[in-house]
Amino acid sequence: MKQLNSRQQALLNMLADGNFHSGEQIGTVLGISRAAISQQIKSLRQLGIEVFSITGKGYRLNTPLQLLNPDILRQHLSGAPVHTCAVIDSTNHYMMAQLDRWQKGECVLAEMQTAGRGRRGRQWHSPFGSQFIMSMYWRLDDGPGAAMGLSLAIGVAVVRALEAQGYHGLSLKWPNDIYMSRRKLAGILVEMSAAVGGLCHLVIGIGINLNLSDEVIAQLDQPCAHLAEQPIMVDRNRLSAAVIQELRNALALFERQGLSAFLTEWNRLDMFMQQPVKVLLGEQVIQGIYCGIDTEGNMLLQDKDGVRKFVGGEISLRADH
Incomplete structure (x- = not known):
């Protein structure tokens, strides 16, 4: 850091x-x-x-910057500390390396990551001051089984916070991506450390594109969106505080009720609901109609053999066109 x-x-x-x-x-x-x-x-x-x-x-x-301001963040947040830094290799890695240090809901925000990661080890590009980059610590007393479907609940929480700030055209892609106008806006990376039947430590990483230059967008390997596309003037620190607070609230609700408390909103936001898709599982490609998720967050796909269930991991979901 x-x-x-x-x-x-x-x-x-x-x-x-x-x-x-x-x-x-x-x-x-x-x-x-x-x-x-x-x-x-x-x-x-x-x-x-x-x-x-x-x-x-x-x-x-080249473009104005709204820099992270710890004083403004503290004005809008209470409870566990929120730390800020200019440059870090990875906020998730930093928190995972010292799990015993953190309180529930404690956060690290960065202006820039040099070794940020997305799902399946992909690089997460983070130009200085152009994104919301945050990791939050949480723990579940009931062990890793209690985390089933957690990343989906987190996606709902992030969209809630953004919609409350006036952003629209947002959707969710199973299992942990947030889209705007059908282009990727944000990603979620949940990492855990737990013994069987014991305490489950979680570090929840979230990256949201705020204002990317045309040059950066051209370098990315998929169509991406950023919040600056919409004509909404939102202070970056207030937005950060809103996302953090909504996430803390959602995690507390998830502890009490699990994914069931988020299913209705997930279904409203699900980008591929009842659409033809293809599931990439290694070299295998499976085509069918996407039928949403079950109560554990597994993906449901209807093909010639009926409705099949897919668990997260090394699976990619793509539009079939």
Whole structure:
């Protein structure tokens, strides 16, 4: 976990508005020389932050940034601590490496991940300040069996939070992706550590695209969406707090009632309901009509042999067209 140094943070705070700031202005505010400014600009560029410089005008970011602000997060959240950092390899990895340290609902948020992972080990691209990147710790006293269908409940919780902020066109794809306008908006990665019949430790990773550049989108291996496509002005820190609070509420409800408490909303949001799909299971391709999920979160598929049940894991679900 890495924080920006005080000068990097002060410089980025100045540039975050997306306007030009002269070298003289930056030097006065930060109390550093022109040469030192160049070094600080270079250090930001090394994080992948696009900083433009034009003689006579100064420096500005390619796009404005809303930076994580611990004070604002604390204003909107109570209970377990919420930690923020600038750069981390993986928020999930960081939390999984020290499971005994965390309270239920404790979170780590990052501006950027260098080794973020999605489902089945895929890389999760995370340009600086362009996404909601968070991991939350939770535990289930009834063991790993009690986590059946958890990622589906988490998907419902994230959509609830986004819809409450005014976003629309959202849907869920089994087992753990959130789509907007039928393009991937967010992913969920739940990792656990548990002994049979014992306490189940969970780390819940969520990544939501907030504002991606055209260049980043072009590099991705599937059609992706980001919240900036919709004309809604939402403060990033308030949005983060809303997602965290909704997730904490959903996890507490899941503990009491399991997936059954989320089935109605999942069915409303299910992107492939009653549509022809193909299931990729290794080299095998199975085609049929997608029939939603059962009470344990298994996928149901109707083919020539009747309704079949599929458990998550190494399965991919795709539209059949």
